[in-house]
Amino acid sequence: MPIQPFRFSDLPAYLAIRNKDAAEAHVPLWTEAEAAEYLHQPNLHPERDLFLATEDGEPAGFLLVVHESLLHHAIHEGAVAPAWRRRGIGTSLMLHAIAHSRGLLARKVLGSGSDSDVARRTLFASLGLLPAHRQVHMRLEPDRFREGRFDRSYTVRLADAPDVRYITRLQNRAFAGGWNYCPNTPGELHYRMRMHGSEYSDTVLLSMGKALVAYCWTRPRRTAHGHAGVIWMIGVDPDWHGKGLGQAILAESVHRLRDGGAAVIDLTVNEENDSALNLYRQAGFVPTGHTVWYELAL
């Protein structure tokens, strides 16, 4: 089975495999424009780090290595189309990508899957990738939101392009030391904050005087059942923790998503992040599932 490096002319093949896998996992399908937008992210190098497997001339599997050079990590994102499973394609792609990751001088390979994804877990285990970390997916029905009690002496507004440098600084400060957090550049955020139908104005900012102290980056999401909202990133400047600003930014963002028509609001949080888990539980979010992260030290 040939494994070849991706070229942008292969976009339909990549999209076909990705969407077949997404349909099975009940994850939203992408259009070709969305797939191109994803692969053009400034931190990705698909023509170097994405590989396609073909069988009988048909696209069968892909594997993208997301190289986080600052952390020396290589995150493997891939799928084998359902019709081509149990033929060794996943193993071949992973072996190829592990060798490629060594070439990038990565020290660790990471992969992820839902906790019920036995196929992924078994494949990873056969190559030495073992469970290392878990994330919790949580959901809120906005009518069940329990708003905390907090001091309203902040000002609130929606983000705009000139804010990106300050948001990047705040995000990198708030998430520093968090599991697998790779600091972002303003260029990366400028690109990502406008992906998947999002705009800068989907990010809510809280200031105290002139200082930007908290932000919540949300994303609209269409589902088979209507409109949903995603809380993508939420952070409070470490100098301002424990003063109710987490509750405040959450409340401001939940109200905006609800007023925008979101029937449910989803987020993902690292399982050991007690502060965030407590904040979300207290607000009425309930767990809906887990993602398991697997690691192999190279």
Ligand SMILES: CC(C)(COP(=O)(O)OP(=O)(O)OC[C@H]1O[C@@H](n2cnc3c(N)ncnc32)[C@H](O)[C@@H]1OP(=O)(O)O)[C@@H](O)C(=O)NCCC(=O)NCCS
């Ligand atoms: C999570 C975070 C946003 C909370 O912000 P904050 O302004 O300190 O939170 P608040 O003062 O509003 O606290 C609200 C609730 O959060 C929980 N909480 C906050 N800090 C906590 C801590 N150190 N330990 C346990 N629970 C904590 C509590 O339930 C608290 O309510 P309580 O004071 O009535 O017990 C902040 O810690 C942060 O920015 N962390 C880094 C980024 C991050 O992990 N974001 C979430 C990713 S999903």
